[in-house]
Amino acid sequence: MKKRRVMLKLSGEALANANGKGYDEAVVRDIARQVKRSVDAGVEVGIVIGGGNYWRGRTGTEIARVKADQIGMLATVMNCIYVSEIFRGEGMETEIFSPFLCGAMTELFSVDKANALFAAGRVLFFAGGTGHPYFSTDTGIALRATELGVDEILLAKSIDGVYTADPKLDPDAKRYDTLTMQEMIDKKLGVIDLTASVLCMENKIPLAIFDLHGDNAIADALRGVIHGTTVTV
Numbered sequence: 578m579k580k581r582r583v584m585l586k587l588s589g590e591a592l593a594n595a596n597g598k599g600y601d602e603a604v605v606r607d608i609a610r611q612v613k614r615s616v617d618a619g620v621e622v623g624i625v626i627g628g629g630n631y632w633r634g635r636t637g638t639e640i641a642r643v644k645a646d647q648i649g650m651l652a653t654v655m656n657c658i659y660v661s662e663i664f665r666g667e668g669m670e671t672e673i674f675s676p677f678l679c680g681a682m683t684e685l686f687s688v689d690k691a692n693a694l695f696a697a698g699r700v701l702f703f704a705g706g707t708g709h710p711y712f713s714t715d716t717g718i719a720l721r722a723t724e725l726g727v728d729e730i731l732l733a734k735s736i737d738g739v740y741t742a743d744p745k746l747d748p749d750a751k752r753y754d755t756l757t758m759q760e761m762i763d764k765k766l767g768v769i770d771l772t773a774s775v776l777c778m779e780n781k782i783p784l785a786i787f788d789l790h791g792d793n794a795i796a797d798a799l800r801g802v803i804h805g806t807t808v809t810v
């Protein structure tokens with residue numbers, strides 16, 4: 578029987594400490610324990626991590642965007658090294674892939690190597706986004722998900738789904754249980770960027786959005802139970 582294969586996206590901020598920087602180790606350990614249960618149950622798990630706890634190419638700097646984005650991509654590599662190490666400490670075997678060479682710190686991405694390591698039960702981290710400036714880790718995850726034929730992309734956020742409006746600003750905002758990718762694009766709901774949305778739509782990869790901090794939310798999402806919003810294609 579074909580195993581369930583999913584990609585989990587963690588934002589950099591979700592891992593950050595109370596100052597919004599670096600890491601909250603307890604949060605990362607809890608994520609690791611939830612992922613381990615799913616891996617032990619036979620789910621193939623790929624992980625993409627943003628870079629917002631270190632650096633964002635688009636904001637807060639006057640330097641050239643290309644350079645700022647390079648720093649952002651390296652921030653995602655650092656995040657993967659940290660989180661991968663915590664995962665290993667919790668008893669999982671991992672590999673970090675990147676789209677550019679980082680010496681012995683990561684492995685250069687290849688579909689064949691990734692498929693072989695998924696089959697061997699490793700948790701795979703996809704660091705460095707697409708490897709190109711002017712893109713995001715959203716697009717990175719959509720690209721890797723397409724190349725590796727994943728069943729679903731899981732977006733663990735600091736909000737428990739997609740709402741009709743920002744619930745912090747609008748008390749009448751309602752959460753969607755499901756919506757289509759086309760609706761998500763048309764309504765400009767900002768779940769993932771447009772480039773990533775189009776890749777997911779063209780390649781028929783559904784999304785799920787849920788609260789990273791919800792009780793067992795990650796373990797449930799990894800086995801297909803979503804406490805949040807599902808975006809169908």
Ligand code: UDP
Nearest residue numbers: 627628633634646649650706707712713714
């Ligand atoms: N980044 C990039 N290309 C990619 C992925 C990421 O240039 O393919 C850079 C970009 O500067 C981005 C940063 O890495 O701001 C962190 O990625 P993330 O997706 O967290 O950025 P966000 O969309 O939150 O700004």
